[in-house]
Amino acid sequence: MVIKPSFGRRAFLVSNLIFLAFISFLCLMPIIHILAISFSSGSAAAAGKVALWPVEFTTAAYDNVFGKPEYVRAFGISIQRVVVGTALSMLLTIVTAYPLSKDRNTFRLRTVYAWIFVFTILFNGGLIPTYLTIKSLGLIDSLGALVFPMAINVFNVILLLNFYRNLPRELEDASRIDGAGHFSTLWKIYVPLSLPALATTGLFTMVGHWNSWFDGMLYMNHPENYPLQTFLQTVIIKMDFRFLKSENVELMLQLSDRTSRAAQIFVAAFPILIVYPFLQRFFIKGIVMGSVKE
Amino acid sequence: MNSLTRMWKKEWPLHLMLLPGLAFIIIFSYIPMSGIMMAFQKYVPNKGLFGSPFIGWRNFQLLMDYPDIRRVFFNTVYIAVMKIVAGLFVPITIAILLNELRREWIKRTFQTLVYLPHFLSWVLLSGILVDILSPSSGIFNQMLGWFGIKPIFFLGDNNWFPYVMVISDVWKEFGFGTIVYLAALTGINPTLYEAAEIDGAGRWKQTLHVTLPGMMPIIVLMLTLNIGNVLNAGFDQIFNLYSAPVYESADIIDTFVYRMGIQQAQFGFATAVGLLKSVVSFIFISVSYVLAYRLANYRIF
Structure with missing residues (x-):
């Protein structure tokens, strides 16, 4: 009725x-x-x-933007950091979350290790010491400065380890009985079953790398090495053109023109606009399931 | 001894798996922590961490005497607390309203749209905001003009700046914030609503007496977890939107540390300010996790 x-x-x-x-x-x-x-x-x-x-x-603004080698090169560096950074980060997150998802009987030192990781959420050295560390490692002006410090995201590790824990234990027991070691259990059982969580963490890592601008500004001395967001930060927000090699005033005016600014913003937002709606159902599922604990 | 070797035989692959991750956090998180020594030094770059002279609490004394420091701390807490409160209230309301939509595809479309700003960086959003809020040609001031309001320089006026930060931050994050609350809403037992209806409760009463109590655990959890953000007023956003004329209302700890340390190369002083923030944040985050555990039985891992 x-x-x-x-x-x-x-x-x-x-x-x-x-x-x-x-x-x-x-x-x-x-x-x-x-x-x-x-x-x-x-x-x-x-x-x-x-x-x-x-x-x-x-479409003059777009002709203008894509005609600028500086913009195209910065776009390329961003793509590079997203690909390299996400691959490295996912690999590390997958193998780090696995041992930490074990209980104390299977992995005696688990809690100690877990606290070593979690402590980095609670406390950090701050801006200056981190900057000086990267500098003394000789990473200035290299892709490593953009990729290595973000390689382990403890929040993603926690999300994934909680997801691993909610997988039925029987699956793991069965694979152990069949003689599989930890590595093949992780690779053949855990990874295929945690695709929603992996898609979630993968998406966040990709977006994080694409959107990151401050590290580029800190660690890149030469503007040729700027990723796209750092490039835009200098050109659109700070309107600082000192680094543009070409001395003609025309280029400067074109890049700061309102339509060009809008085009540069839209081109930088475009990859995200097409990626996130497709992954929406994954990240919702991943977040919700990763945060549920028994 | 015997049991130790047996344990090692069984567990060595697990230790091995942790090795690369550990190496990364030791190099990029723990080694920088040792750099906080600089807060107690008159740091000289070419002498390094072990060659620079120690000066005790001098940097902190300098900090206390710094003329604008109270302002900086006040701005940080003021903006951060407003963001926490608004960032709690708005997503909860929108989640409840979204939950009232009966057609799945409409609900999903709206959700997709409100998530969008979360995924864009503050660099891009600042570029957009600067354009929209421009007093000379921005569309927002044009719209105010229809009502006879004179153009307002939102990003250059100390009376407006902190509120523009809070509103634009809520605009960016509320959609994404609804995810946890929507998940909580689907978890509420539907028989509770049926029972309330039989007792004669209308939709509004049901929201008040079934929905809100059902969401309470997650609301309490989000609130306590946010306590740790009291000193995070949003560096990315403010750094991209502020300018010298609004330092008075916009300068926060993080932007201050950046200007002192990176731009003016006062490494020891800037590290001292950063350390003060890290220590206070550490206390707040620890308290928030303990509270979250006590109140909502929340465990990080």
């Missing part, structure tokens, strides 16, 4: 729908606005005529 909802209930449902649609639009609007500006003519953008649709449509 279906009871027809009361008037008050229907009024609530409709206004709730409108309210949430408005809220969602608020999250999307700034991106659309930037996209509209990037496809508008310079004069229309400067005059503030653009809202959510391009005025005097042109």
